[in-house]
Amino acid sequence: MGTSARSARASFAFTLAGTLVGLLAALGVLLGPDDWEWTGGFLVGGERVHLRLDGVGAIFLVPVCVIGGAGAAYARAYWPDSDSPGSAARGRAWWNALILCMGLVLTISNGLHFLIAWEAFALCGYFLITLDNRRPEVRKAGWLYLASSHAGTLALMAFFTLLAAHAGTWELGPVRDVPPALFWLALFGFGMKAGFFPCHIWLPSAHANAPSHVSAVMSGVAIKMGVYGIVRFGGWLPVPAEAGQVVIGLGAASAVLGIAFAMAQNDLKRLLAYCSVENIGVILIGLGAALMARTHGNAAWGQLAIAGALLHVWNHALFKSLLFFGAGSVLHATGTREMSRLGGLGQTMPWTAGFFALGAAAVSGLPPLNGFVGEWLIYLGLFDAATTRAGFAWAVLPAAILLASAGALALAAFIKAGGMIFLGAPRTKPAAQAHECGAGMLAPMGVLAAACAVIGLAPGLVWPAIARAAGSWNPAWAHAEKSPFATLGPAQAALAALAAAAGFLLWKKSRANGLRRGLTWDCGYRSPAPRMQYTSGSFAGIVAGWFFRAFGSERKFRRPHGPFPEGSILLERIPETVLERLVEPAGAAITRLSHAALSLQHGRLQSYILYLVVGLAALGAFVFLEAKP
Amino acid sequence: MMIVRIFLWVALAPLLPGLINKVKAWVAGRRGPPVLQLYYDLIRLWQKGVVLSTLASPAFVVAPAVAWVALACAAFLVPLGPAGAGLSFRGDVLLMVYLLALARFCTAWAAMETGSAFGGMGAAREVSYAVLSEAALFAAMLSLAVQTGSVSLVAMLSPTPGAGTLLLAAGLFIVLLAENCRVPFDDPNTHLELTMIHEAMALDHSGPPLAVILHGASMKLLLFAVLLTAAVLPLGSLSPLAAASALAGGVLLVTIGVGLAESFLARFAFRHVPLLLTMGILLCLFSLLVAWKGGAA
């Protein structure tokens, strides 16, 4: 056993131990009545170090630890030292740093230190995304991630300094007399990390090009740090009156547009990345409803909405990481992420197929899994708000309907993904020669799948935790609430049991009647080929047609002509619309302006002195005009 | 009580497609198949063997069973007039809608298993149009919730008829036609694969799984018919006997309506289907608007 293998095992043990400690601490805070606080004796940057873990932070700490541990286990088999000696060790180091920084972000209670930890966390993410920096698209994705992250950090620096100026201290806590407009600054700054529409421009390329375990932790946990910021400061700051409606609107737009973009993708990991945008939208819908409830008299339905949003944070972390691990397994076996080059992998990789199917059912919000439970809580909050018929609550009506459409679109997108990759016949040779991945990659997937199933079948287990977090967010909702899952939990368990029994009985009956295998009938063609199957582009064709304007897709179509046609081509590319149609043209315009200004920088000393004289004269004129009474 | 409920849902459901076919035959001047035809079909299919594609896994046989259980549980949640629902709790309407989605997921997954072009085609169309019909269904449920002030099916489904009732009835009827793959969205009798939606998904099934799929489809039709009737008629304010007969009469009326729609309308070209579904969404949305404004200060 070489030194690298020993150090890999040591590092893995260290990661597991750290995440276990963090998980126990978070659960301790969630299941007990007290928060955890620690004030250090030393100063950093002139401020005393002050850590605090309360209900809200603990809720976000749990997925950090769970996915951190599972991802480290996955990376041992997926990114081993034997395949990539240098980057594997680097990856382990940055992974541990990332988990540590995220834990710090969640517990730091001082504005200055928060910024330091935030920046460190963003840098760890950059180094993890660009682990395989030999490929140009990975480097490009890394730059885009870094640039977007810094745009958000700029807004956050402004936010924290203004907050400190108004509150008089860098210490973070509930404040009363700060201008409500600071909330918009926080929304934008944390939003660039959270990745709701339209601040999601970096998400697809970063999560698609990163190694799969890194994509899992980025999608499942890192973007939740942005959500944590919005949740935390939405709770502590006085928010503007229309904040709830705006957040709900952003959430609904992200949900529908995110999943529409996902439906149109042909790259599996890009599809999963856009789906994360959708789920952030779902969380924001719940959060917006809670903000609205809090602004208008702490209505009871707000508690359901925020509890649903926080539960969806957990659920999304679990099933998105499961899906990314499955994608990593597929990539490892076939070497490609293009769904239209895969197919029939369910026969050679049955375990991965099964876990992916479970993840697909969970992300579509289907009972009896955990995705449904979180969305059910949010829906219940929205429906309760609607039944009050209060004037301000009109926003929940379109939000609920758009959420329903987004759920149906998610189902469509994951039938497409699962069907293209695992079902049918292999479309290319790499797909036909795939093999199942090892137990090292299957075990973390199994753990996550089991967690999805447990939360779905016994949601009453998680209710005390999310109720405590909701009460921590808004003290008006801190009373012990009866679990709304009292009937839903047993109903879901009964559904699962009945479904399993019925499936087993039907299989037995079919075998008893006589089961024989035959070729798939394809309208009597002499030689049915795998290429006759639906491709991912054609599956998404109907939905992509509806969203054609929103996508701004580029199409190249050369029809076959004449009785002996030469090759024809149909190429359709869906760009990252906000990036390529808005940000990049704006950037190009700024670059052109700068180039025009470049003509002022020609190096002639005389002209520079002239600039100085002109500037001084202008200043003098300005002072002269101002001084005149 | 439970036995009666199971009997009503499971045993009476296959009657509806038979009634629809009888209505269509009567309009066309034919005698048509017997009303009990689907029962004979189900018994015959239950005894046959199964042909499984070489590309498909056992999930192809198991998925229809899971879909059937989902539909049966959804039916369990829908109240049968005075008899109430098998299980009723706050928020059960959401569970019902998502159980229908679970059935759709299982059917579509099974359709993709065989690797045939028609499976992909049917699944793609079905899941795409479901986006619009789900929005319409949710708008209708929101309208009922706002009218009655409750989020439990038992309380939601006995509204007082108001201005929005006609709009809700029209919208729910369009959703019924769409979700149950009836003309003008899909022709259940077509033999041209290129024109199929639901039939393309069930094309490769045989034997007991096919029987399960057909029975599940008839249960879904009965579910939607009961939902439509109970959403429109004020069953809560009638005596139990009157309510039961009103429910039965309403379901019969809806069935005859579906049969007439199938006889007098032609199947829409696929590019017009989103238009009709959008009209369904807007009709349900308008009834929601009417309900919202009716109580707003």
Next chain:
Amino acid sequence: MIPALNLLIGLAMGLNLVALGSSRLPSLIRTVSTQGIALGLMPILLEGNHWDWRIFLIAMATVAGKGFVIPGLLRRAMRAANIEREVEPFIGLMPSLLLGAGGTIAAVALASALPLLPEHAGSLLVPGALASVLTGFILLIGRAKAISQVCGYLILENGIYLFGLLLIKATPLLVEAGVLLDLTVGVFVLGIIIDRIQRAFDSLDTRKLTTLHE
């Protein structure tokens, strides 16, 4: 009487949607005639307490005119011109449907902000009127065939008529009858013009009329 009134106005608003979404002329004419019948019955419901033979007469005349006579004239013009289908309209079917729906929602929101009399506060008269006017305008602007534009004009008139119902106690019924007569004469004249257009251009596509711009 408010609930029954709201039922009819709700029906009218639903028929607006159907009119916006239909591409065939016979169904459009049928929709407009149904809307006319529904609206013609409204004066009876508004004055349900005191029965006046004059109100009954006006209501029957409106139902006959809007529901049977005018659509009959339109059907005759349609048969003479030998067309049954709308060409691809300027505003497509789906956008006009969504525009009409958005306009209806805006009308409901606007109506709740207007200072109405207390007896009209709970009814859908004002939103229904505004929505019908908007629907009429969308059909007038967005359709290419002349008969579709006439149907749009009729729906516009229905909207104005609904608005007029708010003032039914103030306006003498004779004025309402006069409006109805104007409408019938107008449609009659339009029928003649449509026939003339058909003979001159062998088509009812109003885009051809731009050749007259000299």
